[in-house]
Amino acid sequence: MTLLGDTKVAGASASRSGEVIQIRGGRPLRGQVDVRGAKNLATKAMVASLLGETPSTLRDVPDIRDVEVVRSLLEVHGVAVSEGEEPGSLILDPSAAKSANFEEIDAHAGSSRIPILFCGPLLHLLGQAFIPDLGGCRIGDRPIDFHLDALRAFGAIVDKQPSGIRLSAPEGLHGADIELPYPSVGATEQVLLTAVRANGVTELRNAAIEPEIMDLIGVLQKMGAIISYEPNRVIFIEGVQELRGYDHRSLFDRNEAASWASAALATDGDIFVKGARQYEMLTFLNVYRKVGGDFDITDEGIRFRRGEAPLKPVIVETDVHPGFMTDWQQPLIVALTQAHGTSVVHETVYENRFGFIEALNQMGADIVVHPRGLDGPYRRVPRRALEQAAVITGPTPLRGADIVVPDLRGGYSHVIAALTAEGTSRVSGVGIIRRGYEKFFEKLTALGADFDVVG
Ligand code: EPU
Secondary structure, eight states: OBOOOOOOOOSSSOOOTTOEEEEEOOOOOEEEEEOOBOHHHHHHHHHHGGGOSSOEEEESOOOOHHHHHHHHHHHHTTOEEEEOSSTTOEEEEOTTOOOOOHHHHHTTTTSOSGGGGGHHHHHHHHSEEEEEOOOSOOSSOOOOHHHHHHHHHTTOEEEEETTEEEEEOTTOOBOOEEEOSSOOHHHHHHHHHHHTTSBSEEEEESOOOOHHHHHHHHHHHHHTOEEEEETTTEEEEEOOSOOOOOEEEOOBOHHHHHHHHHHHHHHTOEEEEETOOSGGGHHHHHHHHHHTEEEEEOSSEEEEEEOSSOOOOOEEEBOSTTSBOGGGHHHHHHHHTTSSEEEEEEEOSOSOOOTTHHHHHHTTOEEEEETTOOOOTTOOSOOOTTOEEEEEEEOOOOBOOEEEOOSHHHHHHHHHHHHHSBSEEEEEOGGGGGGTOTTHHHHHHHTTOEEEEOO
16 A cells, blocks of 8 residues: 555644545455544543643543644643653643634634633633634534533623634633533533632533543542532532642543444454453443454453354444444444344434435445434434434445545545445545544554555
8 A cells, every 4th residue: 555645734724635545445454453542532631731720741642633723722822732751642731821812713713623612711711712613523513502501601701703702701700500401522521621610519410421521520630620420410510719730641532442343343354452441332342242243352452353143233322421422323334234134323412423324325335314313112312303313224245436525433434434345445535534533544554454545
C-alpha cells in the first residue's frame, strides 16, 4: 500500500490530503491495534482544566482532530497547552486564561460540538462567554436547548445571536435544581462543569451515566469538586470556591474498540484491541456474542474474531448507558450484512444516524430503513418520536463501489464495508474519520488492509 496523506492535523483547518482512498477488499483484517483515551472524555477533561487554579496533566490523549479543535480553542482563551514528557500527555495551564476576541473564536465555528461545554467554566472565570456556531457530525438536529435551559437555571443570561451565543453571569452562578428531559451526555457534562464552582448545591435528575461521564466526575473530584450520585440517574454537586489542576489518565475509547471489534466480525478477521476493557463494553460484548462473535479478555486488551458457526441475526436497540451505544451500531450493521437471517437495529438516540446505509445497499447489502421505526413486543427502550429502524437481511456479498462518507461512525463503516467487499472501492471524504480515530491509516496498514491514499 502507498501512504501519501496521513499527515498530522494541525488545528481546526486540517489539510485535506488523505480525503480519498482506494481500497481493494476481500481480505480479513488481522493483527493488533492500540486504543488510547476516549474522544468523548479527553476533550471534556481538557475543558475542565479551565476550572483549575493550577496546571492539569491529561494522559493518553488521542491524536485526533477533535482534540486539536479543543486545544486551539483553549489556546485562544489564554490556556497554555504543551506536550508532557510521557508521549500522548498534555499539560494545560489556565493561569493566563482570558476572554478571546470574536474572530479567534469564530474561526472554530462548525468544527466541533465541544465548544458548548466552555460556557460554565468561562462564566466562572470571566463572567462571560461567547460560543460559536457548533459543528460535529450531521446525524440529526442536535439541538442545545437542554444546555441553555440548564445554564439559565444556574443564573446565566443567554443571548442567542446569528453568529453564536453570548452568555453572561453578572451576579455569578448559583446551584440549581435540574431535571433533563432526556439523559443527554453533553447536557450532563454541561451541568457538571458549571455546578462544581457554582454557589450552593445542584441536584441533577435524569442524568447521563456513561462511563465517560463517570470519568469526568473522577477528573473533577481530583480537582477538588464534591460530586455524589444515587441510583436512578441523580447526581448531587456541592459547589466549591476553588479547584486545582488534575493529573488524569483518560478512559480508553470504547467506541473505537467496538469499531475494530465489528471490523474483525465483518471481514472475518482477528483483531487484538490493546487497551480495551471489559466492564465499559459489557453490553457490546453481549451483542457481539449473540451475533456469533468470539472474544478473549485479558488485562492488556480484548481479542475479537468470529466464532466457529456462521454469523447470526440479532435485534438491537441503541440507548443511553447502560444500553447499546448509538456509536456502536454503524460498524455492527456492516457485520450484520454477513449474518444468516434478518437483523433489526433500532436507532433511538439520534434521528439521522442511518445516512451511511444507502452506500451499503449500493455495495450489495439488503437493508431497508423504516423512517418511523418499528414496534414489537421485544422492545425494551421507550419509543421516541425521532426513531428509525434498519432491517438487514443477510448474508449478502458486498462488492466494491464509489462512496462518500457522511459522518464519523458512518465513514468508518464505509471503509470497513469496502474492506469486506470483493473488488475495488473508492471512498471519499475519509478525512472526517480522523476527527475520532487516531492513526487511522496506520492502523489499517498494521491490520493488512490493501489501500492507497489517492487524493
Ligand atoms: N438533545 C436535545 N437537546 C439538547 C441536547 C441533546 O434534544 O440540548 C438530544 C439529541 O438531539 C439526541 C439526544 O438528546 O437526540 C442525545 O444527545 P446527547 O446530548 O446525549 O449527545 P451529545 O452529547 O451531543 C455525545 C457524543 C456522541 C454520542 C452521544 C450519545 C460527544 C462529543 N459526542 O453527543 O458521539 O453519540 O453523546 O452517546 O461526546 C461520536 O463520537 O461520533 C458521537 C456523535
